[in-house]
Amino acid sequence: MSINWIYFSDTKTSPGEIKTLLEKDHSQLTATFQLERLHALLGENNQSVLFLKAGSLFNVYELSQEISALYPHAYIILIVQEGMEDLKKAMQMGASDTLRTTFNEEELSEAILHARKFMRHRAKMDHNPINLPKAEGKVFAISSPKGGVGKTSLTINLAVSFAKLGKKVAIIDGNLQFGDVAMYCNLKPKRTIYEWVKESYGRDHYPISHYMTSSEYDVSILAAPQRPEFFEGISEHHIKSAIEEIKKQFDIILIDMSTYLSDIHLRCLDLADEILLLTTNELSVMRLTQLYLETIETINLKNKVKLILNRYQKGQSLEVKKIEEIFGLNVYHILPDQSTVVLAAINAGYPFILSHSRSHIGKSVLKLSEALFVKNNDEIAVVKKDKRWNLLRK
Numbered sequence: 001m002s003i004n005w006i007y008f009s010d011t012k013t014s015p016g017e018i019k020t021l022l023e024k025d026h027s028q029l030t031a032t033f034q035l036e037r038l039h040a041l042l043g044e045n046n047q048s049v050l051f052l053k054a055g056s057l058f059n060v061y062e063l064s065q066e067i068s069a070l071y072p073h074a075y076i077i078l079i080v081q082e083g084m085e086d087l088k089k090a091m092q093m094g095a096s097d098t099l100r101t102t103f104n105e106e107e108l109s110e111a112i113l114h115a116r117k118f119m120r121h122r123a124k125m126d127h128n129p130i131n132l133p134k135a136e137g138k139v140f141a142i143s144s145p146k147g148g149v150g151k152t153s154l155t156i157n158l159a160v161s162f163a164k165l166g167k168k169v170a171i172i173d174g175n176l177q178f179g180d181v182a183m184y185c186n187l188k189p190k191r192t193i194y195e196w197v198k199e200s201y202g203r204d205h206y207p208i209s210h211y212m213t214s215s216e217y218d219v220s221i222l223a224a225p226q227r228p229e230f231f232e233g234i235s236e237h238h239i240k241s242a243i244e245e246i247k248k249q250f251d252i253i254l255i256d257m258s259t260y261l262s263d264i265h266l267r268c269l270d271l272a273d274e275i276l277l278l279t280t281n282e283l284s285v286m287r288l289t290q291l292y293l294e295t296i297e298t299i300n301l302k303n304k305v306k307l308i309l310n311r312y313q314k315g316q317s318l319e320v321k322k323i324e325e326i327f328g329l330n331v332y333h334i335l336p337d338q339s340t341v342v343l344a345a346i347n348a349g350y351p352f353i354l355s356h357s358r359s360h361i362g363k364s365v366l367k368l369s370e371a372l373f374v375k376n377n378d379e380i381a382v383v384k385k386d387k388r389w390n391l392l393r394k
């Protein structure tokens with residue numbers, strides 16, 4: 001694999017030390033001060049590492065964003081003024097690393113070494129895609145057309161519950177603009193679906209697992225982009241690939257759906273094995289749930305729906321029988337209203353299924369997971385004895 005080392009500066013400063021160090025390693029660096037030439041160089045092959053220095057004609061971060069959108073394969077190292085370095089911002093703008101203009105030899109060597117490692121690893125992935133297990137996971141879309149009915153809470157706790165049953169579980173945050181699955185788990189993902197889409201562009205077997213965040217309770221999360229505007233780069237095609245890739249590696253995939261039905265979300269419903277439609281017995285929620293069901297029926301997906309009644313309090317508002325009559329559908333499972341437990345878990349960023357496993361809501365979610373997936377009751381009994389989960393219970 002031969003790396004295309006490129007240097008661009010709009011201040012017309014020469015590459016100096018960068019060129020010298022690379023030449024010591026028998027690598028050639030092509031330097032240019034012209035943007036047209038830079039585009040030509042980046043377009044030549046997809047193994048480019050670019051040292052990008054800008055400050056007079058261009059804003060270095062904006063230029064990085066433009067280049068990374070046009071050449072997603074490029075590994076960009078930003079050279080920024082002292083005091084202006086911001087790795088997080090650099091990464092958001094598509095760069096992979098930063099150097100201060102006053103870098104020393106050690107810092108430069110380290111940046112070059114990282115770039116080499118990354119390029120080597122990526123080339124290997126292109127030529128030897130990982131042989132993934134063939135058995136495919138089961139996909140559940142946790143849906144509701146009304147906000148705040150408990151989709152994210154159920155998704156996370158159900159996921160942990162499946163993991164307790166010994167399954168390898170993944171969550172896809174389907175709220176691509178304001179997803180909060182990671183936040184509910186007290187995680188700050190460095191990589192999300194956005195980075196996967198950006199960096200895996202044009203590759204069939206790019207390992208999506210590298211872009212998933214592991215939680216301490218054995219559930220992996222494909223988090224929503226860090227910034228709402230990044231969702232624009234994600235298409236229905238990307239979501240389809242993501243689900244298909246994740247299905248190869250996990251037993252259970254839960255998608256925390258958004259309240260609206262875009263092409264992306266329709267694709268999720270289409271690829272889901274089951275749609276867990278959450279409702280409460282409030283009339284305003286039920287009206288929208290009914291509309292959602294009618295919409296789903298027109299695209300022949302109603303047969304996948306399992307109706308889950310959340311925040312149920314006996315004697316309050318409509319009773320279950322009446323709800324079933326209205327929807328023309330059986331209520332598959334009832335989750336009790338227990339705001340003290342659910343809210344405390346959200347605030348702590350820790351699933352109630354672990355912190356309050358014996359609460360009504362904890363037991364109810366566990367029961368739901370058992371009903372949904374495990375056909376073999378012996379399997380549940382064996383896994384339930386698994387001691388490692390006792391360690392996780394608070």
Ligand SMILES: Nc1ncnc2c1ncn2[C@@H]1O[C@H](COP(=O)(O)OP(=O)(O)OP(=O)(O)O)[C@@H](O)[C@H]1O
Binds near residue numbers: 149152312340
């Ligand atoms: N079974 C329950 N008992 C009591 N409160 C609950 C229950 N389920 C959810 N809640 C409360 O409902 C609120 C919304 O929950 P959650 O964020 O999971 O909903 P959501 O459907 O994901 O919302 P959004 O549409 O904004 O993504 C939270 O404050 C949570 O505490």
Ligand SMILES: [Mg+2]
Binds near residue numbers: 151152153256
């Ligand atoms: Mg939510």
